[in-house]
Amino acid sequence: MPSKPANPPATQAARDRALLPAALPAFCTARVILITLAMGAALSLLLTLVPGAGPERWARFGTTLWLVTWIALVTVALLCATRRWLDRLPLAALLAIIVALLLTVTAVTSTVAFGALQSIGWQPQETAGEFLLHNLAIALLVGLIGIWVFSLHLGNARQINAAAEAHLSALHARIRPHFLFNSLNTVAELVHDRPEAAEQAVMDLARVFRAALASESTSTLAEEVELARRYLDLEYWRLGDRLIVDWQLPDPLPPLDLPILTLQPLVENAVRHSVERQPDPGPIRVECQIGSRSISLVIENDLVPGPDRQGNGMALANIRDRLDLMFGEAASLRAGPVEGRFRVKLVVPRSNRGATE
Known part of the structure; x- marks a missing residue:
C-alpha cells in the first residue's frame, strides 16, 4: 500500500461544503418537521395579530395556518428528497436554490389555495395577483431571515470544525510515536534473538511506516486492514x-472512512496483552460485521491473568476520542x-461513505 501524496490545502468554500452534508439530511427527521410546524404556527399567529384584522381574526389565523403549513411541509419534503443532489452544489448556489424552491412552492400553493378557498365561499379582499404577491413577499422575507440564521450557524460550525481539526491533529501526533516506539522494540528484539530475520523485519517495518506515517488524518477500512x-x-x-489470527472479513470490504491508525492499535493491544503473555498459541479474531446502518469491527483475544501493562490504555482512549470527533455520537467503542x-467492538455509521455511493 504505497503512501499517498499530501492533500492540497482546503479552501474555505470546500470547508463550508464539508460542514453541510451533516446538516441537509436533517430535513428528513421528525425533529426538524416539528420545529418547522411550530415556526409556521408562530408565523401564522404573528400575521393574524397585526392591526386591522377585525372580528375575523381567528378565522384568518386558521386560513393562514393551513396555507403556511402546506408551504412548509412541501418545501421540507422537496429538500429531503433532493438532499443528495443539493449536497454537491456550491454554497451560494445551494442557498439560491433553496430560496427559489420556497418561492415556487409558495406560488403554486397560493394559486391552488386561492381557488379552493373561493370555492367554499371565501370572499377575498384582494385579487388573485395581489394575494400571490403578498404571500411571495412574506416567503422571500422568511427565506432571507433563514439564510441569515444559516450564516450564523455556518460561522459557528467553522469555529467548531477548526477546533476539532486541531484536537484531531494532536491525537494523531500522540498515537504515531506510540506505534513507532513499540514497532522499534519489536525489531530490537529480533536483532538479538533472530539476527537472520532482522533484515526482513526492517524492510517490513519500513513498509508499515510509509502507510502509518502518511500525512492524511483519515484512511479507508481496506487500508486499515492492510x-x-x-x-x-x-x-x-x-x-x-x-x-x-482468524480474519472474518467480507470480500470486498465495504467503503468506509476511518481515522488513520484505528485498527492497528487494537490489534497491537491484543498481541501485547494476550499472545506475548502466554507460551501457547493465543488466537486473535478480527471480524467485520455489516449492518443496515452501521459497520462493526470486533477484535477478540484470550484473557490472560496477571498485572495490566501500562501504556496500552492510551490507545483505546485515543481511538475513542478520534471517533467522537469524526462521527459524534453515531460511533462507539x-x-x-x-x-x-477480551473483546473490543468498534461501531461506526455506514452512511459516511456507503450511503453516497
Whole structure:
C-alpha cells in the first residue's frame, strides 16, 4: 500500500461544503418537521395579530395556518428528497436554490389555495395577483431571515470544525510515536534473538511506516486492514506460531472512512496483552460485521491473568476520542471481557461513505 501524496490545502468554500452534508439530511427527521410546524404556527399567529384584522381574526389565523403549513411541509419534503443532489452544489448556489424552491412552492400553493378557498365561499379582499404577491413577499422575507440564521450557524460550525481539526491533529501526533516506539522494540528484539530475520523485519517495518506515517488524518477500512496485516506480519517474525489470527472479513470490504491508525492499535493491544503473555498459541479474531446502518469491527483475544501493562490504555482512549470527533455520537467503542475472552467492538455509521455511493 504505497503512501499517498499530501492533500492540497482546503479552501474555505470546500470547508463550508464539508460542514453541510451533516446538516441537509436533517430535513428528513421528525425533529426538524416539528420545529418547522411550530415556526409556521408562530408565523401564522404573528400575521393574524397585526392591526386591522377585525372580528375575523381567528378565522384568518386558521386560513393562514393551513396555507403556511402546506408551504412548509412541501418545501421540507422537496429538500429531503433532493438532499443528495443539493449536497454537491456550491454554497451560494445551494442557498439560491433553496430560496427559489420556497418561492415556487409558495406560488403554486397560493394559486391552488386561492381557488379552493373561493370555492367554499371565501370572499377575498384582494385579487388573485395581489394575494400571490403578498404571500411571495412574506416567503422571500422568511427565506432571507433563514439564510441569515444559516450564516450564523455556518460561522459557528467553522469555529467548531477548526477546533476539532486541531484536537484531531494532536491525537494523531500522540498515537504515531506510540506505534513507532513499540514497532522499534519489536525489531530490537529480533536483532538479538533472530539476527537472520532482522533484515526482513526492517524492510517490513519500513513498509508499515510509509502507510502509518502518511500525512492524511483519515484512511479507508481496506487500508486499515492492510496496515494491521503488515503489522502482524512484522510481529510474526518475533512470535512465530504463537501468533494465530482468524480474519472474518467480507470480500470486498465495504467503503468506509476511518481515522488513520484505528485498527492497528487494537490489534497491537491484543498481541501485547494476550499472545506475548502466554507460551501457547493465543488466537486473535478480527471480524467485520455489516449492518443496515452501521459497520462493526470486533477484535477478540484470550484473557490472560496477571498485572495490566501500562501504556496500552492510551490507545483505546485515543481511538475513542478520534471517533467522537469524526462521527459524534453515531460511533462507539466498547471494550471488556465477554464469555471468557477480551473483546473490543468498534461501531461506526455506514452512511459516511456507503450511503453516497
